[in-house]
Structures are given as C-alpha cells and as structure tokens.
Amino acid sequence: MDSQATVKVESVDRKVGIDYALVDINKTVLAYADKTVNSSLSGTFGGGRGGPPQIVLGVGDVVQVAIFEAQSGGLFIPADAGSRPGNYISLPKQTIDREGNITVPYAGKVKASGRPVDQVQLDIASRLANRAIEPQVVISIDQSRSMEASVLGDVKTPKKIELSPAGERILDLISEAGGLSAPGTETTVTLQRRSRSVTVPYDVVSKTPAENIYAQPGDTLIVNRERRTFLAFGVTGESGRYDFDDSNLTLGDALAKAGGLLDDKAEPQAVLVYRIVDKDFLHKIGVNTQGFTSKDVPVIFRANLRDPSGFFMAQKFPMQNKDVIYVSTSPSVEFLKFLTIVNSATSSASNIADTRRSIRNR
Numbered sequence: 001m002d003s004q005a006t007v008k009v010e011s012v013d014r015k016v017g018i019d020y021a022l023v024d025i026n027k028t029v030l031a032y033a034d035k036t037v038n039s040s041l042s043g044t045f046g047g048g049r050g051g052p053p054q055i056v057l058g059v060g061d062v063v064q065v066a067i068f069e070a071q072s073g074g075l076f077i078p079a080d081a082g083s084r085p086g087n088y089i090s091l092p093k094q095t096i097d098r099e100g101n102i103t104v105p106y107a108g109k110v111k112a113s114g115r116p117v118d119q120v121q122l123d124i125a126s127r128l129a130n131r132a133i134e135p136q137v138v139i140s141i142d143q144s145r146s147m148e149a150s151v152l153g154d155v156k157t158p159k160k161i162e163l164s165p166a167g168e169r170i171l172d173l174i175s176e177a178g179g180l181s182a183p184g185t186e187t188t189v190t191l192q193r194r195s196r197s198v199t200v201p202y203d204v205v206s207k208t209p210a211e212n213i214y215a216q217p218g219d220t221l222i223v224n225r226e227r228r229t230f231l232a233f234g235v236t237g238e239s240g241r242y243d244f245d246d247s248n249l250t251l252g253d254a255l256a257k258a259g260g261l262l263d264d265k266a267e268p269q270a271v272l273v274y275r276i277v278d279k280d281f282l283h284k285i286g287v288n289t290q291g292f293t294s295k296d297v298p299v300i301f302r303a304n305l306r307d308p309s310g311f312f313m314a315q316k317f318p319m320q321n322k323d324v325i326y327v328s329t330s331p332s333v334e335f336l337k338f339l340t341i342v343n344s345a346t347s348s349a350s351n352i353a354d355t356r357r358s359i360r361n362r
Contacts, residue, residue, distance in 0.1 A: 020298035021287055025313045032284045033318055040211065041170070041191055044198045047213035052167020057112045057120065058146020058217065059100055065091045065124065066138045074133035075106060093142050106131055149215045151177040153223040154187060169212045170205055173221055182225035185247055192220040203247035230319055232258035234327035235266035251303060252315040254325060267330040268305035274324040275299055
C-alpha cells in the first residue's frame with residue numbers, strides 16, 4: 001500500500017496527535033455524570049415554578065378602547081344622551097404602532113407596549129380626569145400579535161399559538177400543535193428565547209415537571225426527531241450501531257444491547273467509553289485541564305468489570321448520543337496469538353527440514 005501511494009503523509013510514530021483524558025468511572029464521576037447528560041430549560045430560563053408570565057401589550061396588537069363617564073354631559077357623552085344604553089363610547093380599533101403607542105382623544109399618545117392592560121387603562125383615565133366626568137377606561141384586545149409563540153418541526157400542525165393569561169407550558173404548546181409526529185424517545189425540544197437556545201430530550205420535559213416551563217411571548221419551540229445511537233466495537237457479542245430506545249440508557253444496558261462481553265476474549269478491566277465533554281465537567285471531578293486549550297475535551301471513561309462494584313457503576317453511568325464503546329482484547333488472547341504465530345513458524349521450519357531430508361533420501 002505504501003509503495004503504491006503517490007503521496008504519503010504520516011504522523012510521527014503514526015500518532016494522530018489528539019490529546020485526551022483517561023478517567024476511571026467511580027463515585028465522583030457518577031455524582032456529576034447525570035448533570036452532563038442534558039441541558040436544562042428551567043436551569044437556563046427559569047419559569048418552572050410560580051405563576052404564568054404576566055401578559056403585556058406589544059407592538060402590532062390590535063386593541064379597542066372604551067371610555068365610561070359617570071353621567072352624560074361630560075367630555076365624551078353629550079347632555080342629550082339619556083336614552084343611550086350606557087354612558088360610554090368605544091373608540092375605533094387601532095394597532096399599537098412601532099413606537100409602542102396608541103392614540104386617545106384628549107389624552108394624546110399613550111405608551112402601551114410592554115405594559116399590562118390595567119396600567120394602560122389607569123394611565124388613560126388619569127390623563128382624562130380633568131376633562132371627563134369620573135372617567136373609567138376599559139381596553140379589550142382584538143388581536144394579540146405580540147403574545148404569540150411558534151411551534152415548528154416534527155409536530156403534526158406547526159403553527160403560531162396565542163398565549164393566554166392562564167399561561168401555556170412547553171407541553172401545552174406541543175399539544176396545541178397536534179402533538180409529536182415522531183417517537184418521544186427520538187425527539188428533542190429546542191427552546192429559542194431572545195438570544196439563547198437550549199435543547200433537551202422530549203422525555204426529559206414530559207417526565208420532569210420542573211422542565212415543563214411556561215412559554216413566553218416570542219418563544220420559538222423547535223421539535224426535532226434525532227436518532228440517538230451509540231457504537232460498539234471490540235470484543236463484544238456483536239459490534240455495530242445501536243439505537244437508544246430509552247431516554248435513560250446506561251453503560252450496562254448498552255453492553256447488553258451489543259451482546260455483552262465475550263468471556264474467552266474480552267478484557268473486563270478495560271471497557272472504554274469515548275466521549276467529548278465540557279472542560280467544566282473535568283474541573284468538577286478534579287481533573288487538571290491545563291493541557292487542553294479547547295472547551296470541549298476528548299475523554300475516555302474506563303470501567304473495570306473485574307471489580308464487582310464495577311457492574312453497579314456500569315448500571316448507573318448514563319450513555320450519551322454518539323458515544324463509542326470499545327472492549328479491548330484480553331492479554332491472554334494476544335499471548336495465544338503469539339504462540340500461534342510461533343507454532344506456525346516452527347511448523348513451517350519443521351516441514352521444510354522434512355522435505356529436504358525426503359529429497360536427499362531419493
């Protein structure tokens with residue numbers, strides 16, 4: 001192969017040159033391993049507890065203002081209006097402009113965007129107090145364009161959803177969009193809010209009440225089907241790529257899916273999991289990271305299944321999407337390979353000597 005290559009590029013000693021950390025799976029690692037599996041909606045945005053977010057007016061909302069006076073003969077109600085069903089007028093519907101204002105006669109431009117309805121009502125009433133007779137103001141929202149959240153991706157009916165004062169949570173939005181169009185175990189939920197974005201598995205949101213946070217105006221929820229898999233190589237029952245089929249897959253479960261370890265060939269002391277982790281995780285478990293310049297660090301987690309406690313560790317160590325499991329070969333197998341080679345060489349030499357004797361005897 002080398003002799004036929006037009007150009008040959010080799011590393012020194014044929015090493016790839018990627019720095020990595022080797023970490024034994026122990027109690028300290030397990031204490032933080034669960035926290036590295038998923039990001040958190042509640043941890044990033046809050047909103048998992050307490051009441052729903054306050055509904056405020058926004059640019060683009062269409063509102064109608066009604067002004068009541070205590071009696072006729074005031075600013076808006078003429079003196080001859082005694083036959084009317086009520087001492088009020090309804091102003092024409094108007095859209096909150098780009099500056100966030102609405103216009104009310106004799107009150108001028110009133111700031112509406114970013115304020116709850118009751119505050120705007122009181123503001124208008126106070127501006128009219130010196131002209132109208134005990135004015136009262138009621139604002140009704142005809143179209144709420146600013147109080148919407150979008151649901152996109154692998155749902156049955158992607159749409160914009162108007163948020164109500166009662167408050168909608170993440171699962172409420174997905175439900176209003178028709179529900180998932182893919183299995184929950186293969187689905188992730190990405191919440192984009194202002195300049196931040198967090199992705200979590202759907203099963204985490206559905207099984208953890210604190211993660212089912214309230215939606216806020218302007219949120220974009222992207223539901224995405226993502227096939228979560230891991231690779232198994234080395235001395236396992238069957239190497240290959242496997243689906244998780246479970247949001248809480250552990251190393252023990254993954255080894256079982258791959259057929260376990262071959263008893264006569266595998267080295268139980270060297271069950272390895274290859275993964276890229278955040279440098280902060282290594283800080284937490286006491287690993288010196290000065291030798292790594294990047295925030296993401298290649299890590300090999302090693303499980304020792306010769307130690308009985310290693311099986312408990314394997315059953316608690318959580319797998320992540322795109323992990324690679326490698327089970328190394330037992331040293332005894334390598335020794336047997338060596339003996340086989342030696343035996344083969346010895347047999348070949350013996351056969352050659354026998355052949356030469358046979359020729360001479362002829």
